[in-house]
Amino acid sequence: MQRVGIVGYNQVKLYSDANYGRYEMIFEAVRGAIDSAGLKKKDITTVISCTNDYYEGRTISNCFTVEVGGGYMADESKVEMDGAHAVLYGLMRILSGNHKLAVIWGGSMASCFPYHSARLYETDPTWERPVAYVNDISSAGFQMRAYLQKYGVNNEDIAKIAVKNRKNASKNPLALEEAKNPNITIKDVLESGIYADPVTELMVAQPCDGVAALLLAPEKQALKITDNPVWITGVGYSQDTYYLGDRDLSGSKSMEVASKMAFNAAGIKDPKSEINVAELFEAYAHEEIIFSEAIGFAEKGKGAELNTEIDGEIPINPSGGAIGGNPPCGTGLIRIIEAAKQLRGEANGYQVKNARKAIASGQIGMCAQNNILFVLEGGN
Amino acid sequence: MGRQVAIVSAGYSEHASKRSDVNMAELVSEAVEDCLKKVPSVGFEDIDAYVNGNMPAFEGSNLPELWMTDWMGARNKPLIRVTTGGTTGGTVAIAGYYTVTAGLPGIDTVLAIAFEQQSQGDTSVGLASVAYGELSVLNTLGMSYEHLTRLLSAGAAIGVASYQATNYMRKSKITEEDLARVVVQNRHNAAKTWWAHLKMPNLTIEEVLDTPYISYPLRYGMVCPASDGACAVLFTTEEKAKDMCDIPVYVNGVASVAHESAVLGYDGSGSGQIDPSEQLGAMRSSELAYSQAGISMPRKEIDYAEVYAPFPNQELMWVEKLGLFEETTAPQMYENGVTGLKGELPICCSGGVNSTNAIGASALERPAEAALQIMGKASNQVPKSVHTAIGHGWGGSLNLCTMLVMADEPQRKWR
Numbered sequence: 111m112q113r114v115g116i117v118g119y120n121q122v123k124l125y126s127d128a129n130y131g132r133y134e135m136i137f138e139a140v141r142g143a144i145d146s147a148g149l150k151k152k153d154i155t156t157v158i159s160c161t162n163d164y165y166e167g168r169t170i171s172n173c174f175t176v177e178v179g180g181g182y183m184a185d186e187s188k189v190e191m192d193g194a195h196a197v198l199y200g201l202m203r204i205l206s207g208n209h210k211l212a213v214i215w216g217g218s219m220a221s222c223f224p225y226h227s228a229r230l231y232e233t234d235p236t237w238e239r240p241v242a243y244v245n246d247i248s249s250a251g252f253q254m255r256a257y258l259q260k261y262g263v264n265n266e267d268i269a270k271i272a273v274k275n276r277k278n279a280s281k282n283p284l285a286l287e288e289a290k291n292p293n294i295t296i297k298d299v300l301e302s303g304i305y306a307d308p309v310t311e312l313m314v315a316q317p318c319d320g321v322a323a324l325l326l327a328p329e330k331q332a333l334k335i336t337d338n339p340v341w342i343t344g345v346g347y348s349q350d351t352y353y354l355g356d357r358d359l360s361g362s363k364s365m366e367v368a369s370k371m372a373f374n375a376a377g378i379k380d381p382k383s384e385i386n387v388a389e390l391f392e393a394y395a396h397e398e399i400i401f402s403e404a405i406g407f408a409e410k411g412k413g414a415e416l417n418t419e420i421d422g423e424i425p426i427n428p429s430g431g432a433i434g435g436n437p438p439c440g441t442g443l444i445r446i447i448e449a450a451k452q453l454r455g456e457a458n459g460y461q462v463k464n465a466r467k468a469i470a471s472g473q474i475g476m477c478a479q480n481n482i483l484f485v486l487e488g489g490n
Numbered sequence: 491m492g493r494q495v496a497i498v499s500a501g502y503s504e505h506a507s508k509r510s511d512v513n514m515a516e517l518v519s520e521a522v523e524d525c526l527k528k529v530p531s532v533g534f535e536d537i538d539a540y541v542n543g544n545m546p547a548f549e550g551s552n553l554p555e556l557w558m559t560d561w562m563g564a565r566n567k568p569l570i571r572v573t574t575g576g577t578t579g580g581t582v583a584i585a586g587y588y589t590v591t592a593g594l595p596g597i598d599t600v601l602a603i604a605f606e607q608q609s610q611g612d613t614s615v616g617l618a619s620v621a622y623g624e625l626s627v628l629n630t631l632g633m634s635y636e637h638l639t640r641l642l643s644a645g646a647a648i649g650v651a652s653y654q655a656t657n658y659m660r661k662s663k664i665t666e667e668d669l670a671r672v673v674v675q676n677r678h679n680a681a682k683t684w685w686a687h688l689k690m691p692n693l694t695i696e697e698v699l700d701t702p703y704i705s706y707p708l709r710y711g712m713v714c715p716a717s718d719g720a721c722a723v724l725f726t727t728e729e730k731a732k733d734m735c736d737i738p739v740y741v742n743g744v745a746s747v748a749h750e751s752a753v754l755g756y757d758g759s760g761s762g763q764i765d766p767s768e769q770l771g772a773m774r775s776s777e778l779a780y781s782q783a784g785i786s787m788p789r790k791e792i793d794y795a796e797v798y799a800p801f802p803n804q805e806l807m808w809v810e811k812l813g814l815f816e817e818t819t820a821p822q823m824y825e826n827g828v829t830g831l832k833g834e835l836p837i838c839c840s841g842g843v844n845s846t847n848a849i850g851a852s853a854l855e856r857p858a859e860a861a862l863q864i865m866g867k868a869s870n871q872v873p874k875s876v877h878t879a880i881g882h883g884w885g886g887s888l889n890l891c892t893m894l895v896m897a898d899e900p901q902r903k904w905r
């Protein structure tokens with residue numbers, strides 16, 4: 111795979127109840143990204159947006175975002191998954207040679223819609239939806255329980271991840287204020303309200319308002335635009351089967367397949383020693399552990415033993431991860447931006463030392479049915 | 491740089507107003523089966539990745555590709571979902587093209603699937619919610635209710651279409667009879683297409699003009715039906731395509747240029763003051779796609795066209811805007827039989843969207859049918875040989891457009 115350059119990005123601050131319109135938010139993100147690269151609107155050749163009609167409460171949700179997203183008279187399309195999948199489509203468009211600069215933006219305003227009701231429409235309409243027993247909340251409970259029971263891991267080990275991510279988020283100025291807590295303890299996490307037993311409230315990545323934008327360019331153009339591009343050297347994505355009973359919830363088959371594909375493309379043989387920092391979209395604290403095992407950072411059942419602090423053996427989510435703020439359709443895109451910041455040395459306050467190779471992931475579906483993983487490399 | 495992409499097969503489910511014998515996933519699997527049946531050497535294990543899309547609001551299912559994973563054979567395979575309203579099918583086709591041309595390691599053959607089962611939900615409610623956002627804003631600004639309800643009709647398809655139709659009629663000075671003629675040609679063609687919905691082999695212009703108005707100048711007999719149906723198209727690389735089928739159809743140009751929305755404008759999303767029959771986005775899309783395909787004289791070089799026209803006025807307008815005929819001359823071409831099955835430039839021999847409209851699938855059925863015409867495998871095959879064909883789609887508030895240019899010869903990229 112030819113490498114493709116990330117030449118600019120911007121993320122708006124995440125709010126649980128943003129006091130401005132979504133169009134303004136999109137404009138702020140996209141304009142900021144273009145400005146950060148010192149480019150002009152006319153340089154854009156293609157725009158890929160990422161929204162979801164159910165989350166926007168509007169059919170054809172990309173219909174009225176054309177102008178604010180920089181898509182007027184540009185080759186425009188929309189991916190209805192996670193923002194990270196939109197980056198994949200932008201990447202494909204750059205690799206095709208048809209385009210010289212791709213804008214990718216994604217995000218939504220969770221304060222404007224009942225997130226869990228919208229996600230209930232994801233379920234099988236015949237058997238599952240009428241009883242609503244299987245939904246994104248209960249499935250998270252199944253997933254965590256399956257992991258704990260299979261490997262004999264404690265709730266405390268999972269709570270540790272939430273503590274780490276919330277502490278990290280407090281160093282990230284763009285993270286959600288509600289998610290920041292530098293003094294949080296494991297006890298606080300375990301004693302917060304039960305969300306879907308054994309998942310507690312503070313283990314959940316809270317849906318919030320936010321939009322992020324990213325610019326991609328082919329190698330030659332990227333080197334002209336910036337002295338400090340971040341390269342996408344590998345990508346993998348995969349979708350598991352739907353029914354929870356058909357899956358092994360204690361692991362993540364789709365992340366295994368996706369990471370294999372990504373590492374193969376990027377020529378990575380031993381991810382644990384080669385990757386310096388990871389930004390993973392963990393919708394729940396336990397998913398971070400499941401993913402780190404699927405990726406190959408740890409043996410099955412041993413993910414909780416890894417030191418994933420900012421100065422640890424393999425820092426995961428130094429920005430606070432999705433627990434630090436989870437704007438639907440934007441979270442995976444923000445992971446990629448955060449990984450790029452680490453590689454550029456721009457992560458003030460939560461910078462990982464000597465970060466040269468990073469991974470970033472996105473997901474959709476119950477128990478992360480579809481996962482996507484990017485491999486990023488910094489510098490020249 | 492990107493690789494040459496070819497279409498090797500296309501398949502359909504049966505289309506009808508109510509496919510209550512199947513659910514959405516089963517409907518999709520019908521199209522997938524039909525697609526793979528035409529290429530016996532290809533099995534599910536040969537498909538490396540998937541692209542999927544529909545209009546999620548119409549059936550009341552969010553991200554339905556998740557639960558239909560196994561019905562597409564997509565378990566543990568890469569899949570992306572793209573949805574852009576009416577252009578969804580075209581967007582799916584274009585994403586299929588890009589997935590192949592990008593050359594990601596291990597991805598050569600891609601199955602692109604688009605579908606709609608409108609009988610599962612309420613399409614008009616889904617379409618009205620295009621406009622709700624604007625309505626609530628205008629309401630708070632104190633706009634009266636009568637004005638708001640008029641805008642609501644702009645959110646649904648017929649509202650914008652009749653607005654567009656009257657604009658076009660004023661420019662080209664046509665009558666309702668010209669509109670009815672397009673409908674008759676489409677419905678006659680649909681009668682010979684196995685998967686089409688409204689098959690009317692004996693329909694006459696008088697019969698069309700005898701139906702009541704829905705919104706002037708569009709009569710009940712002129713508008714598309716609401717269908718249930720699915721379409722699947724198999725994309726692969728040039729090398730693999732030669733082993734999979736006799737006549738691979740090469741995708742030589744793709745574009746989807748967005749223009750400002752035609753009717754509603756608020757918060758920077760368009761002025762709401764443009765003529766919806768101008769279609770700068772469509773013109774720019776065709777320009778881009780033709781230039782990629784090395785076509786300089788579309789009128790002479792294109793042998794067959796499938797345009798996305800739920801309403802007959804749009805078919806007349808699109809064939810002009812896409813460069814197939816001079817402005818305002820299209821009605822004459824329909825009258826002279828140029829666009830018929832045996833004409834010089836046959837258009838929509840599948841019956842078009844005017845006869846079958848499973849919305850999410852419709853814009854994929856256009857390139858699919860154009861590809862089958864090039865292969866010589868279409869249900870209502872034109873007698874002349876087709877070398878170059880286009881598949882078009884429109885969507886949004888008349889502001890989105892997709893274009894695919896296909897041919898039996900690959901276009902080497904000039905870059």
